Amino acid sequence: MSKIRVLEKLLQEMPDKSEILYLLGLEYAENGNSTAAMNYFIAALKNCNEEDLKLLIVDAMSSVVKKEKAPQTDLKENSKISDIQEDKKVVKIEEYSNPKKECIEINHEFEADGEFDEDEEIVKEEEYEEAEKEELEEEFEEVEEANGNDEHLENVIDFQVFKTKREIHKFIEEREEKFTFSDIGGYEELKNILTIRIIKPLFNPSIFQKFRKRIGGGILFYGPPGCGKTFFARALAGECNLPFLAVNISDILDPYFGQSEKNLKEIFEYARFHKPCVLFFDEVDTFGYSRVKQRQESFRVLTDELLLQMDGFKSENEGILIIGATNTPWDLDMALLRQGRFDRLIFVPPPDLEARREIFRVKLMGRPVDGEINYDLLAQRTSFFSGADIENVVETAAEAIIDEILSGGKERGITTGDLLKAIEKVKPSTIEWLRIMKNYITFANEDGRFDDVAKFINKYCRHLLI
Template identity: 45%
Template sequence: MSTSPTPPSSAPQDPLLRSLLAALDATPADVPLRLHVAELLLAAGDAQAALAHAAQVLALDPASAPARDLVQRALAPAPPPSPRPEPDPGPGGAATPPAFDWDRAEADLGPLDASRLAAHDVEDGPDPDATTADLTRPRTTLADVAGMDDVKERLELAFLGPLRNPELRRLYGKSLRGGLLLYGPPGCGKTFLARALAGEVGAQFLSVGLSDVLDMWIGGSEKNLHALFEQARRNAPCVLFFDEVDGLGMSRSQTRSSGMRTTVQQLLAELDGIASGSPGAGGNEGVFVLAATNAPWDVDPALRRPGRLDRTVLVLPPDAPARRAVLEHHLRDRPTDGVDLAPLVARTEGFSGADLAHVVDTAAELALRDAVRTGRARPLTDHDLHAAWRQVKPSTGAWFDTARNVATYANGDGSWDDLVQHLRRRKR
């Protein structure tokens, strides 16, 4: 069947439409292409040209339903424009502006995302049934922590012993409520110890960071903090762990922000169990509050008074067994060849766990560099590890310099006796 040439179009044509019309001239029997061109012309306002193309499609395929539908739409009259209301003359004959048409404005704008326009209403507070942080049940226990026997013994006497002996606890009137402050140089495993402690007691673990508490709205931080404690109380026994607590419970004498002051006051009230509606020890029964910080001297003294975070545990850089375990852990999934860790363990005293991980990463980079240079992969050797050890400096030195000043000039109440003893042993 012969086809007539492509009908001209009076509508302005963009480059794409011109290309499609040229293709249609080359293949006039291409029904899908002709229907597509007709749709574009109709959308551009050239109903006459669209109708001509639809007619040619019907000539090729009289039963084409899309072509029949296009013909009906092309022949349909255009809707008349909506008349604008005439201004209503006022009492003095002056025209008054028409009232704003909200319905028409909403139709022009389309659907809106109400959540972007909703104001933050602090008065309502957080939903008490909503989960504010992720609860986990760690499988790690203190048996998984290599070395650090002094820390484990301190945790056993101050925390785990009363829990494992309920009869003795009742005899001595010891509550399950507890607060423990882990402090020491950064990268020495305070967070890992907190998880291991939760796994040891078989409790839920709720880790809280600054972003979980601090809020830009007045009163929001206090409500977030209350919601976290309520979540821990509902899921008791629960270990509620505050990482970098010095950022949340900074000494009120060092901050000028009224918002931070009220946040510290809310934290004090939650630790006392007053804000839960059940004053006294019963408010936090079964909630073990742990906190970690690299700067305990910046924590508000009221947080460390008896009944709150009153027990402190110094978490020092890993000892020799712990250093070996850390190195073995980071070498576990890497190819090695006859590595003897004993000399490296002896030379890395004072290195934090993060420093030891950096030593292994640096050794892997050295081996990778040789593999790229020679085109042959090779395992990590003692030479790589010792070369990396020479490049990596322990990061705990600056912390001990600050700690030495605090232990020397700010230990009038004996708060840092364990730190003083360690510094003396370290000096010897």
């Protein structure tokens, strides 16, 4: 049995043992898996109370970073050569960028009386390394302390890349407020669908094991923009009581060749290390765009990497609920929608009557109002308005009142009449999306993938889209 498997068995019995986490990190580093090694080192630091062991862990992390970054150093681009002439002594100093320290190569031409104190340089280098270790240790202690103070915020882990001065990339947990379905007004039909299709199966793992079906999988939220797809993803994580890893396109794309695919791979590695969890990709069509329509080879490779990480030969995503959100499901690569990837499509429609009523209440909070606002009337007048459209209505009404006051009018608050006037100026943005989807359903929905949208159109807005 390999050392890694033995250590992993011990870790199951003692999950908070920093010594075991440290040894696992060393083994993975020796095998060339730097991502897993750094994840174990971070976990070891968080659970470690011994100062000597912390220094060992930080030293091991620095070594991994040095090995990872050293081959990528571009000597031509990063070298700065300066000629220093003083008393007929010529010293050429070449500075090379390094994640751990600045390596200085000195080519010197000395006269007979010139001297170079090698011992002094070695002492300075050792002091520099020691100072870096202490600085890195302090940074991780600050992160650990910040996370420990927010005990009531235990639901969301927002995916970010943490950069130290030595360009060490880490994933740092940021606690945010927990959301559940109770925080969303209306949408009862959608809540029931999510409860039956996703939440109940997750709380009954024995059924999954009986039918040899893996826990987790992929879910795609699609619908008009501004209708709450991201919010529903957070609420779903809250209902399942799972950490929420939110990934934006800026966390993945990188201008350097091959780095975007590496970033995507590291995101999945991080999620596997922290499972069970919810991994959420916003605007997934950006890097999951159909390869048939793509013109740039770099984006095609990124789509290939996403397909590989979601359901490749070496992909172990058991316990990870992967959620994607998009406004343009027709642009996604067909391979992403097959079984084992985003095989469960959830249509997020425009807010229903109750949801629109609640959105008006939320958007008017903290604003001056005159009299009682008729939320029922406002909700009835805003059919097919998205949450973003309703916010635009409130902003338009507020701007009209501000202009009136600045023109010499009496200072007052927002009334129901002001909001009704604003509704006449703002048009629902979801209509155009529904028209596009209606055409797609008519000519390209042979597999019935978007039948939920077809039912919605036939039931609520068929007369609008003819």
